[in-house]
Amino acid sequence: MSDPVAVPLRRVETGDFVNATLWPSVDEGFAAKADDTWLTFLAALRAERLARGLDTPAMEHEHWRWREKLAETKSLLAYLTMGVEYDGKPQGMMMLVTDGHFSRLSSKTAIPLVYVEFLAAAPWNLRTVVDRPKYAGVGSVLMRAAIATSMDLEFKGRLALHALPQAEGYYEAIGMVGLGPDAKKHNLKYYEFTSDGAQAFIG
Amino acid sequence: MKLNITREWLARWLARADDTTIGAGGSDLQSLKQDVERRTVTPPVLADIPSQLGQAVRFVREQRGWSPEDLARIADVDVRDIILIETSDTPELSPRAAVYLADALGFSRTRLQELARLVQPPREAAPESTPLRFAAISSGTHSVSDDQYEAVRALVAVLAEKEAAD
Numbered sequence: 001m002s003d004p005v006a007v008p009l010r011r012v013e014t015g016d017f018v019n020a021t022l023w024p025s026v027d028e029g030f031a032a033k034a035d036d037t038w039l040t041f042l043a044a045l046r047a048e049r050l051a052r053g054l055d056t057p058a059m060e061h062e063h064w065r066w067r068e069k070l071a072e073t074k075s076l077l078a079y080l081t082m083g084v085e086y087d088g089k090p091q092g093m094m095m096l097v098t099d100g101h102f103s104r105l106s107s108k109t110a111i112p113l114v115y116v117e118f119l120a121a122a123p124w125n126l127r128t129v130v131d132r133p134k135y136a137g138v139g140s141v142l143m144r145a146a147i148a149t150s151m152d153l154e155f156k157g158r159l160a161l162h163a164l165p166q167a168e169g170y171y172e173a174i175g176m177v178g179l180g181p182d183a184k185k186h187n188l189k190y191y192e193f194t195s196d197g198a199q200a201f202i203g
Numbered sequence: 204m205k206l207n208i209t210r211e212w213l214a215r216w217l218a219r220a221d222d223t224t225i226g227a228g229g230s231d232l233q234s235l236k237q238d239v240e241r242r243t244v245t246p247p248v249l250a251d252i253p254s255q256l257g258q259a260v261r262f263v264r265e266q267r268g269w270s271p272e273d274l275a276r277i278a279d280v281d282v283r284d285i286i287l288i289e290t291s292d293t294p295e296l297s298p299r300a301a302v303y304l305a306d307a308l309g310f311s312r313t314r315l316q317e318l319a320r321l322v323q324p325p326r327e328a329a330p331e332s333t334p335l336r337f338a339a340i341s342s343g344t345h346s347v348s349d350d351q352y353e354a355v356r357a358l359v360a361v362l363a364e365k366e367a368a369d
Contacts, residue, residue: 005204005206007206007208008208008209008210008213009213010213010214010217012223017210017213017214022206024204060226061226061228064228065232068232069232069235072232072235072236072239073235073239075243075268076239076242076243078242079239092225095228097238100242116227116228117228117230117235118227118228118230119225119226119227119228120225120226120228121222121223121225121226125223126223126224126225126226127221127223127224128223128224133223136217136221136222136223137213137217137222138222138225139222139223139225140208140213140216140217140220140222141208141213142225144206144208145204145206148204148205148206149204151205152204152205161227161228162227162228162229163226163227164226164227164228166224166226167224167225167226167227169221169224170220170221170222170224170225173219173220173221174216174219174220182229184229185229185230186229188229201216203212203215
């Protein structure tokens with residue numbers, strides 16, 4: 001893995017910050033650990049809640065297997081997978097594609113950008129899964145890392161992604177431009193960060 | 204990567220945008236595999252390979268990152284056979300080479316032999332009977348079309364489906 005970067009996360013329960021690690025390039029071992037810890041947590045949570053007569057909402061990316069995604073793409077330079085780790089556990093993961101994607105905001109010229117192929121947080125960090133998430137900031141840190149990658153490639157921070165439905169509000173709140181549902185991607189809404197939008201987000 | 208994320212920056216954004224709902228990704232594993240495959244075996248690689256047998260062999264060879272010499276060594280066949288398969292309009296494949304190549308490439312022996320029969324020149328002169336090849340549509344271009352690429356990919360998939368007899 002590449003050199004790690006220290007990043008903050010906020011412990012939701014107390015509001016204080018912890019020092020987590022962003023791995024700019026993770027291997028299959030890290031991905032397998034994400035699959036193991038996330039799916040086990042989810043299954044245990046479901047069993048525990050069921051015992052109390054409660055349902056557990058499905059995690060939108062529950063069917064993803066990060067180890068398989070890594071195994072498929074590890075030999076290609078265009079695919080870059082990052083992870084955020086804290087307390088010995090993967091807190092979030094993101095796979096980027098660094099070529100072959102262009103802005104849909106302009107039909108006249110091909111303006112390259114970084115495409116976020118997959119992005120997910122651990123189930124214990126998702127308000128949609130648990131009543132009180134453990135750490136906030138995973139998504140923000142990963143979006144910053146995606147912008148930094150875009151800047152390294154001289155794409156000026158331009159990004160694109162297809163939002164999972166529960167995340168649409170987040171992307172709109174940080175200033176990404178929504179271009180509506182994409183029939184080729186299960187009707188998920190497509191969003192772009194322009195270079196100006198990315199700059200405003202970085203602050 | 205230049206990245207300096209401060210607690211102040213994070214606190215400011217978390218106050219404006221709750222990121223505990225984050226998630227992105229509209230690709231399933233199958234489409235991811237196809238994209239990876241296309242980046243590994245690019246359409247131009249298949250251009251100017253006259254026969255479908257040659258294209259199928261080249262497709263898997265590229266996919267696995269093997270040189271013709273690598274494949275010859277792994278399959279225990281002569282490297283000249285590999286080169287002929289990928290360059291000839293009507294490559295001939297001995298029964299032994301077909302079996303060894305099928306095993307090395309992960310193909311069904313029966314199906315590879317069947318394909319080899321299809322691309323061989325007819326034994327009896329019959330004007331309407333021509334071997335299966337791409338020469339007429341791919342020669343002189345630097346790439347194959349999307350449809351041709353998908354056809355080769357589908358052919359490789361069929362060859363890779365092993366039958367019980369194998």
